[in-house]
Amino acid sequence: VSFVIAKITAICPIGLLKRVSDLLRWQYKDPSFYLPWKLNTLPIFSDSSALYHTLEKPAPLSPKEESDLQLAHQRLLELCQKCVQDNVALTIDAEDTSIQPAIDYFTYSSAIMYNQDGNPIVFGTIQAYLKDAKERLFVTTKTAQSLGIPMGFKLVRGAYMSSESKLASLLGYDSPIHNSIQETHACYNDCASFMLERIADGYGAVVLATHNVESGQLAASKACDLGIQKGNQKLEFAQLYGMSEALSFGLRNAGFQVSKYLPYGPVDMVMPYLLRRAEENRGLxxxxxxxxxxxxxxxxxxxxxxxxxxxxxxxxxxxxxxxxxx
Incomplete structure (x- = not known):
């Protein structure tokens, strides 16, 4: 096993994730807004991030909500500790933008604690279909690097196109999603190139989760041009088990690290997940x-x-x- 995936929605109530996301967004708008429960973290937003979810100042967390948040943190820290013991990376899965700020907060606060000595244990996930994805990746990575925190990321395209655009339209805002699939592809490839350059400089790690053959070829070519050794554990490609086998075998035969991502669970929960993955990769x-x-x-x-x-x-x-x- 090269890495495991955790969904924060499995260890923290979605309603609480929305509340925390609202509070984090408001603090970004007003830096003087105090959050007594907030741990040290890395940048969660950029100047281009969508903040329309939170139009009014949210109420503080109740004592019960703060207690539930602490319990969720404790669950995540137990996962992190286990991954440190087994030296297995823990990748935090991404969700829609209504709760993603809270998920990034969980991810980055844990990364500060456990990503040490050049070894990223906790990985965040960047969804390249979001217009602010590249800027957030740049800002977060550069801040982490300046603090000496090795940061790893999994790059995906994104899986909530319909719901994201619908919500933005209802609120009278532009969609946070790129206007075309070509723009999403370009963003993904730019993010991959940025992380490969960091790895070539001896910093960070990346999992390039893609079923797109062109993106796989571009990344492999870029890695070779940068002199990244094909067995470098800081670079890994990933595809869903049973999908894009030609891409997986091609990359592996070329000497790169390749993982097959195997989701498991009750059928009624796994099938919607797989359908979102199909929507995420329109070239699938x-x-x-x-x-x-x-x-x-x-x-x-x-x-x-x-x-x-x-x-x-x-x-x-x-x-x-x-x-x-x-």
Whole structure:
């Protein structure tokens, strides 16, 4: 196992995550707004971040909410401690923008505690379909680097296109999502390039989670150009188990670290997750077609080989047998 994934929504109530996100957004608008429960963290927002979710000053957390927040932190810290003991990276999954600030707060406050000695244990997730993704990645990474905190990130495209755009429209704001899939691809590739440059300089780590063949090829080429060793543990590619097999095998055969991401759980919970992943990677269907074509070619090759072997067994032996007397 190269890394494990944790969803903060499994250890903290969603309602509380929304409350914490509102408070964090308001503090970004008004730095004098005091949050007594807030731990040390890294930058969560950038100047281009969408803040329309919080239009009015939110009420402080109640004693019960503060207690629940502390319990959620304790659950996450126990996961972090276990990952430190086993030297396995812990990647915090991303959610929609209504609760993502709270998730980043959990991630970065834990990273400050556990990412030490050049070894990122806690990884955040950057969703490249968001217009502020690249700026947030740059700001957070540079701040962490200046503090001597090795930061790791998993790069994905994003999986809440419809709901994000719908909410923004209802509130009278522009969508936080890039206007085209091409812009999302460009943002993803720029973020990947930025992290690869950091790794080449000896800082941080990245998991490039993508089913997009072009992004995989660009990142692999960039890594080679930067002189990043193919066995470097700070660079890893990842695809869902059973998807984009051609990309996975191609990268692995080229010498890069590749993981297959295996979600598990009740069917009624896993299927919506997989459908969001399909929406996240709109090129997935074409990639799956490529996998089908390649698997078809391999199947034909094996059938021909099997038929040839059978025909060889059925043909008369070419061995010459001589019978004589002593």
């Amino acid at each position: 269907l074409s990639t799956s077609s490529l996998d089908s074509v390649l698997m078809g070619k391999e199947l034909k090759r094996r059938l021909k080989k099997l038929q040839f072997a059978k025909s060889e067994m059925a043909s008369p032996s070419s061995m010459k047998i001589e019978i004589g007397t002593h």
